Amino acid sequence: MTLLTYLRRKLGLTGTKLGCAEGGCGACTVMISKFHPHLKCIVHHAVNACLAPVCSLHHCAVITVDGIGTVASRLHPVQERIAKAHGSQCGFCTPGMVMSMYTLLRNNPEPSMVDIEEAFQGNLCRCTGYRPILEGYKTFAKVLDFGLWYCALEDPTVLNQMYDPSKFIPLDPTQEVIFPPELLNLGKQPPRQMKFKGERVLWIQPSTLTELLDLKSHYPESKLVVGNTEVGIEMKFKNLLYPVILAPAYISELNSVQHTKQGIVFGAACTLTLLGEVLRDAVAKLPTYQTEVFKAILEQLRWFAGKQIRNVAAIGGNIMTASPISDLNPVFMAAACKLTTMSKDERRVLKMDDNFFPGYRKTALKPEEILLSIEIPYTKKGQYFSAFKQSPRQEDDIAIVTCGMNVVFKEGSNIVEKILLSFGGMAPTTVIPKTTCKKLIGSAWNEKLLEDACASLAEEMVLPPSAPGGMVPYRRTLTLSLFFKFYLTVKHYLAVDLQHENVTVEDVKPDYSSATELFHKDSPSSVQLFQAVPPGQSSEDFVGRPIMHLSALKQATGEAVYCDDIPCYENELHLALITSTKAHAHILSIDTGEAMTVPGVVAFVFAKDIPGSNITGPAFYDESVLAEKMVTCVGHIVGAVVADTQAHAQRAAKVVKITYDELKPIISIQVSTCFTMTITSLSLSFYIIGEIHIGGQEHFYLETNCTVAVPKGEDGEMELFVSTQTASKTQALVAKALGVPANRIVCRVKRMGGGFGGKESRSIILSTVVAVAASKVKRPVRCMLDRDEDMLVTGGRHPFLGRYKVGYMTSGKIIALDVTFYANAGNSKDLSFSIVERALFHMENSYNIPHVCGTGYMCKTNLPSNTAFRGFGGPQGMMVAESWMSDVALACGIPSYEVRRMNLYNEGDLTPFNQRLEQFTIGKCWEECLDISNYMKRQGAVEEFNRQHRWTKRGLSIIPTKFGISFTSVFLNQAGALVHIYTDGSVLLTHGGTEMGQGLHTKMVQVASRALGIPCSKIFISETSTNTVANTSPTAASASSDLNGMAVYNACQTLLQRLEPYKVKNPKGSWEDWVNAAYFDRVNLSANGFYKTPDLGYNFDSNSGRAFNYFSYGVSCSEVEIDCLTGRQKTLHTTIVMDVGKSLNPAIDIGQVEGAFMQGLGLFTLEELHYSPQGSLLTRGPGMYKIPAFGDIPVELQVSLLRDSPNDKAIFSSKAVGEPPLFMAASVFYAIKDAITAARSESGLSGPFRLDSPATSERIRNACEDRFTKLCPPAEPGTYTPWAVRV
């Protein structure tokens, strides 16, 4: 059992969250303290509770978020600061953030900014964009650096501070919980053997090496477990079972560190954190030439997982896992480290060379042997060593290619005496290109050697085109590029070192020198600008003020209750889904025989168990609740198992056997012959035909889908607690499946740990199954999906292929556009129709194109149904627009900002769907963005930088956005609210919207507060439920504040009218006086409010009517730097100017802008879903699917809310903000494209070129064509089966 399960299920401490169960998100971070028997002191470590076996915690103290402070008693400063700095939106990641920071402060109460950034390498947040978390925690840093690099504050109406750090509770390290003395005493006593026997596993913690060796000889198949970061994953996700586990964590020989003449010997159980500390110390103390290998290891450790993993993972674990993409093994191998192994009868010393890994995940150890230690050698004069790692994301990511490179020169010369290169990611094991190494011996370190090495590596480091992991040409190119970096690095050292020997070696050319630099990014700095409330606004009127999210403090203490935090009902059962492993097949049979033998299993649920209708679907009834005869995607839900625990249910679900008759699946967008060039009838002198593919995106809300269904036992009543954006639709479809009227089903939503569209309709597929199961077993049933299940079954953002023909004049003016969108809809319609429709409504982005023709196709495929995702097709439509815009600029040779500016709409222009643009503010946003980003100066600096750097290039781009606000299905533009005033004057507010972190409830309280003229503290929102406000629209389309805000306002107006006579009668009375007087006068103090957006309704046939209530606008500018050799990029600067009307709450709005921007950054530069040719999702968790992390924040980030731009179409002149800023991240994509353009020009390439989204390091590298890419051409398409296909 993991510590997390123990905390949450056994102790009911639900503050610690489950986000992934694989050490990849940090939501489960807790602090573990123990007396370290070898270091002889108490150590505090942040660890992932989801991977920590409870058995491993003997003698440890565990501190969780619940234990360090509460709202009612005392907040801990780390809890207070993240909340007040607006660093908690949905709050699901917040406890993990709090505990990472708490642990850092326990070890170091005055950390540096680098320490703080390092502490968060293992924590993910999908909402905030990270900036406010760092900003809040910067206040603990030794040197306070708020990075206010833009100062426009002479204008008193402009503010840049959203909280007051001077009011924060000071940190007082003397007040922390002490390490329990009884544990200290126990820890100092000699260890003794311990055994824990579970249902399926025997855990033995031997106390001496002899005991361990005896046990290993007795149980040769047993597994040694130290950090469990590998074994834990294997048991959870790969279904492996290790019945005997030996835990050597306390055996002194395995934990010792010895300095010898040859190097440093580390016991195999030493953690990576300890390894880092010892090596850092050695580097500081020893002559630099001795520590070349140590420095390389430290560089690898900088990017090795997050702190939580490094704190527990052992060196031996990394070696013995024998992973082909291990970060340390190539370094150990290139350094020729020595390994000592032991068994009961034998002690061996093995050289770590390629004989050590005889095959995939195999080592030379015998079953009865253990790895005792590793010796890492010193280097000597004339020896140079480097290590490199290239991964999709810089922080906490596994490598694509990783390597160690070691060269020794003949004394006083540049002639190679020995060279050892070792690569990971290029074969099923870590490999040494022996032929290349041999060839280079005796050569001088010059251009000829480089050429020979590259030619030889290109021949030797080959991969079959269908190699697992894909990216074959990129991986091959990387081996050359990384060698080139090593070559230049060594060349530079030789030039310096051999000077003393009077040997002349040419130094690296200045324009090449950046290729030798290690990755470095400055600490981020930022500024946020917003408009002050008008002078004279009452201090009790909070509208327009940056007040904190009302749940933020509870979220920071872990007291906020999410669906799975609801205490278990006494007779509750757990559900696990049975899903299809085939993309397209007839179901022939289902065998539950073996599953039935799993302990605790209570029932199975299949289609025949559905009491009502099996037909379902949020917009069209084209789906089934449970697949009956046919499955149409991998992950299609076929049935479910209900058992006493989640572990039992999941174990049983995995052994249900389904036999299939397979059919051919369709996975990719089928680009048919329907792409027509209707535009050719116009006489165009200049036109471009182009194409861009925009990959899909996983929502990756930190809280996965969860439902608790509680049958009420009479009249078919059922209460559902759900993490959903759509309470009413859940109610309706559950009622349909159960065959009861909707009035028997109550759906309740307290809050979600993020939604982003992913819980707008797809949450229902789980809720319905859970409800059917609960109705069958007549007991409460709960299911929170594991991250891999959630990613598998729920679908994501639609991948789009955009094909276009665009006609332009040589001046850059665009005159005609024909565009066709193909969206991969997956196996059902879901919301795809409206998504493609919205893409079409945004096909011209913000540009006035006189002649436009757009066509959209929903492509039905055998993938899980794709669905709503922040932007809802709009970003894809606009992304295609910016692709043709970039093509035109490149074709005309005019700077892209000029071409964009000249084509922008103006006030009063008509869109292609005949909507007049009124209160059009893009021009204003554009000018402010150019101005405060210093665009023109930046442009000059970028050009100068690019002239001086051959292998590092910078790029710049400025991009507008115009986003239509309203549901395009007119009927959804309605909302309701219910307001009760109680006799003590407190107000209970409910409305149709759900809270998923976006601050909707906070804004609604602000609206009600102004409307009723009472402080926010008197108003409370408990939850959203279908029995208080009926027939609600999903919380989506960015319109929830507009719609629900007006409904709340209307309800408040009704109540105010009822209270008016009592106010008149007693003008000096208080709110409570009036409420009481009205009550005794028998006045109804409850009112509901309703709102529908007026004058909406676009007609495609007549191209008339208003599609949108209004538009939100924004402009952003970004500057990036790319490493042309690896494809790695960093965003140096982003300025966003966003028109949100008169902001209801600038802190929440800026939080939405920054969070959406970072999500867009993930969409356009990082996040990639890989599907096998058979339609199976290969990227099912944070280990494989990378969302942006702390390290991806722009170095400088500036957000300005446009001032003086009221909007007369929404509540209190505000504007929608949830989705529109997502597209602002396209400026990063096009800045990357700009940088690639500069790199290509070095190879004589110019003009338009295709760059698909996301612009990953692979795509960037492949687009920067050069002498190295030429040596690694891709295989001919169609000649092989790729590992993954583009969908």
Ligand SMILES: Cc1cc2nc3c(=O)[nH]c(=O)nc-3n(C[C@H](O)[C@H](O)[C@H](O)COP(=O)(O)OP(=O)(O)OC[C@H]3O[C@@H](n4cnc5c(N)ncnc54)[C@H](O)[C@@H]3O)c2cc1C
């Ligand atoms: C989120 C996450 C991120 C990661 N990031 C990286 C990364 O960036 N780079 C990277 O290289 N790896 C990474 N890993 C992989 C993993 O963390 C490392 O391989 C780690 O070093 C394993 O150590 P452990 O103590 O946790 O191993 P365990 O899971 O405890 O054991 C791993 C294996 O080693 C065996 N073993 C351990 N010690 C001995 C011994 N003394 N003798 C014999 N066999 C032994 C075990 O039996 C088992 O088979 C990551 C893992 C996770 C979960």
Ligand code: FES
């Ligand atoms: S839940 Fe443990 S790291 Fe994600």
Ligand code: FES
């Ligand atoms: S606030 Fe971080 S995931 Fe929602």
